Amino acid sequence: MKRKLGWVVAAALALGGLVPGQVSRKAPDPPPEFKPGEPVEQPLPFSHKKHVGFGLKCLDCHVIEDPGDFAGLPSEAKCMACHAAVKTESPHIAKLAEAEKTSAPIEWKRVYRMKEFVYFSHEVHHREAGVDCAVCHGEVAARDVLFQERSVGMYACMKCHEQHKAPNDCEVCHDTH
Ligand code: HEC
Numbered sequence: 794m795k796r797k798l799g800w801v802v803a804a805a806l807a808l809g810g811l812v813p814g815q816v817s818r819k820a821p822d823p824p825p826e827f828k829p830g831e832p833v834e835q836p837l838p839f840s841h842k843k844h845v846g847f848g849l850k851c852l853d854c855h856v857i858e859d860p861g862d863f864a865g866l867p868s869e870a871k872c873m874a875c876h877a878a879v880k881t882e883s884p885h886i887a888k889l890a891e892a893e894k895t896s897a898p899i900e901w902k903r904v905y906r907m908k909e910f911v912y913f914s915h916e917v918h919h920r921e922a923g924v925d926c927a928v929c930h931g932e933v934a935a936r937d938v939l940f941q942e943r944s945v946g947m948y949a950c951m952k953c954h955e956q957h958k959a960p961n962d963c964e965v966c967h968d969t970h
């Protein structure tokens with residue numbers, strides 16, 4: 794599912810189209826060096842380090858469902874499969890149980906978020922191209938609290954496409970129709 798273009802992108806793409814041959818298919822000049830983001834405070838102190846340490850796999854919680862654009866976040870029911878019996882004395886787990894019962898999901902704050910005019914697919918990158926999660930999200934398995942560790946800006950996308958001989962036409966990531 795491609796998403797609607799913002800007018801700025803539409804204009805840039807239209808300009809590019811007017812001067813064929815001048816549309817760069819190479820990664821643009823590198824932006825200023827990427828700075829990792831601040832730790833993102835979540836409604837519950839969920840630790841990837843601990844939970845991955847118990848042997849849970851990324852895809853156990855982040856099920857890449859058809860059509861595969863999103864990795865998605867786990868439902869409270871998935872957490873309660875353990876927490877119905879584990880750490881029930883914790884106020885955080887009480888909050889989790891309450892969220893499941895009232896179907897008012899925990900409002901996790903987003904760490905990575907694509908602008909709506911960019912098309913991205915987890916299915917294509919993880920399953921088809923075999924790119925590991927850590928390439929784009931860093932060492933999640935070693936973190937108690939997540940922060941944006943890697944750039945997911947246009948330069949980072951195009952640079953990797955260049956290296957892997959993946960397509961870099963503007964329309965691949967921006968729908969021009
Ligand atoms: C090629 C880069 C790339 C790879 C590889 C990748 N991701 Fe992502 N991920 C992104 C981008 C970009 C976003 C933001 C997407 C958006 O906002 O639409 C994102 C968003 C997410 C989100 C937030 C929810 C969502 O689906 O938007 C989760 C969770 C996530 N990724 C987990 C994973 C896991 C787990 C893996 C490995 C199985 C993985 N990612 C592999 C780039 C990547």
Ligand code: HEC
Nearest residue numbers: 837838839843847867871872875876879880883884885886
């Ligand atoms: C495989 C079982 C399992 C699953 C599934 C699981 N957890 Fe846990 N979780 C644990 C265990 C065991 C601990 C205790 C770790 C410790 O204290 O060392 C824990 C600890 C926690 C804590 C810390 C509680 C406290 O007060 O110390 C939070 C918060 C938490 N989990 C949230 C979640 C969330 C949210 C999910 C679903 C996304 C989830 N867990 C899924 C086993 C699980």
Ligand code: HEC
Nearest residue numbers: 839844849850851854901902903904905926930933934939
């Ligand atoms: C027990 C379930 C569970 C497991 C296993 C798990 N995650 Fe998560 N993941 C979560 C929850 C809950 C959140 C939201 C809270 C947070 O950001 O810490 C999250 C958030 C994320 C995000 C940030 C999404 C966004 O943009 O807001 C990324 C990236 C991510 N996980 C990647 C991974 C990777 C990579 C692995 C494997 C190394 C993994 N996760 C394993 C439950 C899990």
Ligand code: HEC
Nearest residue numbers: 912913917921922924928945949950953954957959965966
């Ligand atoms: C680690 C390298 C890498 C990174 C980083 C990366 N990509 Fe890709 N991407 C690939 C490869 C390899 C393919 C080709 C997959 C194939 O055709 O089998 C691809 C394919 C695509 C496609 C084509 C999907 C289709 O329908 O065929 C889109 C769109 C795309 N990437 C968008 C993005 C965006 C947006 C980003 C940045 C957020 C990004 N990619 C970051 C390696 C990467």
Ligand code: HEC
Nearest residue numbers: 801802805806809817908911946947950951961962963966
């Ligand atoms: C591999 C994916 C990919 C390709 C190919 C691509 N872009 Fe982008 N583009 C992105 C991403 C990701 C962003 C969002 C950047 C951000 O959030 O900082 C973006 C943002 C933009 C923006 C908004 C301004 C900005 O810098 O944030 C414009 C304009 C744009 N792209 C034009 C183009 C043109 C023209 C082409 C063809 C030469 C192109 N893009 C090719 C991924 C891509």
